[in-house]
Amino acid sequence: MINLTLEELLQVTEGYLYNGEMRELSIDYVSIDSRTIKENSIFIALRGDNFNGNLFWKDAINKGAKVIILDEKPYIEGESLQEIIIIVKDTKKALLDLAKYYRKKLEIKVVGVTGSTGKTSTKDLIAAALSDRYKVYKTKGNYNNDIGMPLSILNIHDDVEVAVLEMGMNHAQEIHRLADIARPDVGVITNIGITHIENLKTQENIFKAKMEIADFFQNSNVLIINGDDEYLRKVENKNYKVLKTGIEEKNHIIAGDIVSLENGMRFTFKVNNQNKELFLPLLGVHSIYNCLLAIGVGVTLGATLEEIEKGIENLEATAMRLEIFKKGDITVINDCYNASPTSMKAAIDVLSKKTGKKKIAVLGYMAELGDYTESAHIEIGAYAKGRDIDMLLTLKNVGELYCRGYGNRVKVFDSADELISELNEIAASGDVILIKASRSQHFEEITKGFLNY
Structure with a gap:
């Protein structure tokens, strides 16, 4: 169940109650797509270049939505509706404000994952590494932009202990805005490539944009990075801790004895003067780099090496990845x-x-x-x-x-x-x-x- 009251909805979204009465809410799901609405949902009607979500409020009600958030007044004359309809100035702003507010209410650890490549695979590996110790929620599919990530946050139920959120970007300041909403306790950067260089022009600018994940970090935060990456290797401790992973000896968590198998990779890793062998059910040395980041998150959040190993061996990966x-x-x-x-x-x-x-x-x-x-x-x-x-x-x-x-x-x-x-x-x-x-x-x-x- 999503822990929000009607009073909170009205206050945070700066909306007013257009239809319905003040009452207790029981919300199980939040969606911007009337086709995916379930019973006891909130439907937030967004606008796009080729669509207007305000036109689908009745469809959402027919699917079981209990709360409708619009930025256009619907025509309901002559209809007897029990559902709550809230009118706001801007539904996208309402979505972002609501997600930021709800994140503050959640007494959980949040892991934010960004990078040029490998974000989704790393997200899956982090969730797996933590799964034997914690109740983990992870971003579904590629819900990693300024609409998908807030929706992911709003669908974190109150039994979750750790949320692993993927953060994508095309331009500078996008990761900054996502980090402001998600406020990750742990940040992860996979690498700095040339994806999105069309907008950011240089790899240095891409590096700076990815580093925005740490814009709100304080002493208690940890940034975990690929220490073999040309750009990330130069990042050092600031007002937060930096943990580096990789194959080179200078890192805090190091992989070695790498063997390619038909169904995955086998390697040993060293962390805190401990050595452990691990089978990774993914192909490629790049998967080991992603796995090391996941191990770093697991260790940071208190999982034992045995718990991390068990979780990774039971990995549930996102489709269409090798x-x-x-x-x-x-x-x-x-x-x-x-x-x-x-x-x-x-x-x-x-x-x-x-x-x-x-x-x-x-x-x-x-x-x-x-x-x-x-x-x-x-x-x-x-x-x-x-x-x-x-x-x-x-x-x-x-x-x-x-x-x-x-x-x-x-x-x-x-x-x-x-x-x-x-x-x-x-x-x-x-x-x-x-x-x-x-x-x-x-x-x-x-x-x-x-x-x-």
Whole structure:
């Protein structure tokens, strides 16, 4: 149950009661989408460029919403409604103010996770590392922006002990605003890449934007970072503690003895003069970096190494992150959740180390790279060639760029359907296929199409 009263709703949102009577509330869920409303919900009607949530207040009531927050007065003449309708000046501001207020009421620890790549995987690993000791809530999917993260906070029930919140950004000051709402006790930064460089122009600016997660930190806060990262390695203790993780010896938590297996990674890690071996059910050295950050959070919040190990071995990962599927004796690595040069290289490394006959990369467009778009795609083509990837398939929007890096053996297709058909023809028993692109390219449909062909 979400612990809010009607009086609090009216005060925090600066709204007034348009319909209904003052009474006790029993709220189980908060949503901005009338299609996802459940019984005993609050529906907050947001506006977008192509929609107006105020038009769907009746749909929300029909689904079971008990409280409706609008910034337009609805026409209800002649209707007998028991539901509470609150009118505010700006529903998005009401959402943000309500989330910030509710966060202050929650007597929990909050972990904020940001970085150029690996945020979602790291979030999943942190939640797993803490799961054997605490009741943990984590951001669902990629609810990591200035709408999704406040919604995540408002759906934290009062039995939760630790919340792990993902924080995304496209511009400077966005992480600052999210941190102001979430007030994380522990901050985590995975790395500093060139994702979103289209808006922020330089990696230095990206670094500064990611560091905004610590803008409200005090002596009791801890920032956990990838100490092997070119930019993050220079961060030192300020008015808060900095904990560095990585493979290099200078870090506080260090991984070694790394072995790649068919179903994951095995390694040892050292923390506080203790050594422990761990099996990680994820592929790639980049996954170890993410796991070390999760171990750092676990140790910081008082979990034992045995509890951390048990939780990670029972990891529940977000879909489309290096998922392994089988089509007969063909292995398919589905990594279509998102893509950047860093994550592309990591996925290609996973493919190159897999045991198989032909190694086939199906690669798509990497978004939000701005002036780096051309050079980044050429670089990834060359990287795939250097890792002895046997075939590279792509679509025409980036075909010419991949050819300049990989060579003229790149197969370029006008449509996803044509690519799926050709992939079905050339893939044979024992082959390994990687499918990866930015989320906006919907390459998961290529994975589904090939598996079901």
